[in-house]
Amino acid sequence: MTTHDIRHVLLDADEVLQHTPVSVDAAAGPHAARISPELRAELWSLEWPALRGEIDFFAESVAIAARHGVDLDPADLFTTMWRSIVVDPDSMALVAALRAAGYGVHLGTNQEHHRARFMREELGFDDGRFDVAVYSCDIGLAKPDPAYFDKAVTMIGAEPGSVLFVDDRQENVDGARAAGLAAERWELADGHAALRTLLMRHGVVVHAG
Structure with a gap:
């Protein structure tokens, strides 16, 4: 061919x-300060299973955040980020x-x-x-x-x-x-x-x- x-x-x-014309942290706005490097790393570990549709990223994010003592509403956090697209x-x-x-x-x-x-x-x-x-x-x-x-x-x-x-x-x-x-x-x-x-x-x- x-x-x-x-x-x-x-x-x-x-x-x-x-x-996305701004950084992830800037897009996350007031939520960024609540996400420690350790929590961020665990959230990133969900990337590939989520991309393949194997897990519900929001549900898993809530569970991981809770283990870090953070009350995270992923629908709020990520929708705020996505609106900068x-x-x-x-x-x-x-x-x-x-x-x-x-x-x-x-x-x-x-x-x-x-x-x-x-x-x-x-x-x-x-x-x-x-x-x-x-x-x-x-x-x-x-x-x-x-x-x-x-x-x-x-x-x-x-x-x-x-x-x-x-x-x-x-x-x-x-x-x-x-x-x-x-x-x-x-x-x-x-x-x-x-x-x-x-x-x-x-x-x-x-x-x-």
């Missing part, structure tokens, strides 16, 4: 379609342009259930702008596992080589390539002109605007 056979673009969310208008304009040009455009993101719900319901990711949305918590697999990408292309209904994946993390790009997808590393800080250049290398051309 040549690079000109790309018919689908699979896009990561964080730092590709959206970003900015969906990038230029990325979304490119999504629309790709779809108008006849490409399938899909979301491929590692998220735990609560943040995924926030993205869908509050940020508008379920408003029809993507053809297929592949959330790690829904499929029990997370990037960079090549099995995540195997499942993604099955959901899309395409051959791996017809899908171009874009992500800000090289390990995820490598996982996609191992599964047979075309893949490129790009992040918002690189600028959308650079992204269009990467797309053109794979024969994906859309009009600016």
Whole structure:
């Protein structure tokens, strides 16, 4: 399959379609002072099971915080943090342009259930702008596992080589390539002109605007 056979673009969310313009501590606001380094480390230990949908991140966070003597309301803490997320208008304009040009455009993101719900319901990711949305918590697999990408292309209904994946993390790009997808590393800080250049290398051309 040549690079000109790309018919689908699979896009990561964080730092590709959206970003958080402030630090985690700043986004957490008054909650940050209550989270010790030890508590933070234990909360981070939940990341991968939560991303694979194996646990309820909020429920486990409450239990861990209680062991540290902290009365934590994760719905309050994390929703406060998530409300600082900015969906990038230029990325979304490119999504629309790709779809108008006849490409399938899909979301491929590692998220735990609560943040995924926030993205869908509050940020508008379920408003029809993507053809297929592949959330790690829904499929029990997370990037960079090549099995995540195997499942993604099955959901899309395409051959791996017809899908171009874009992500800000090289390990995820490598996982996609191992599964047979075309893949490129790009992040918002690189600028959308650079992204269009990467797309053109794979024969994906859309009009600016």
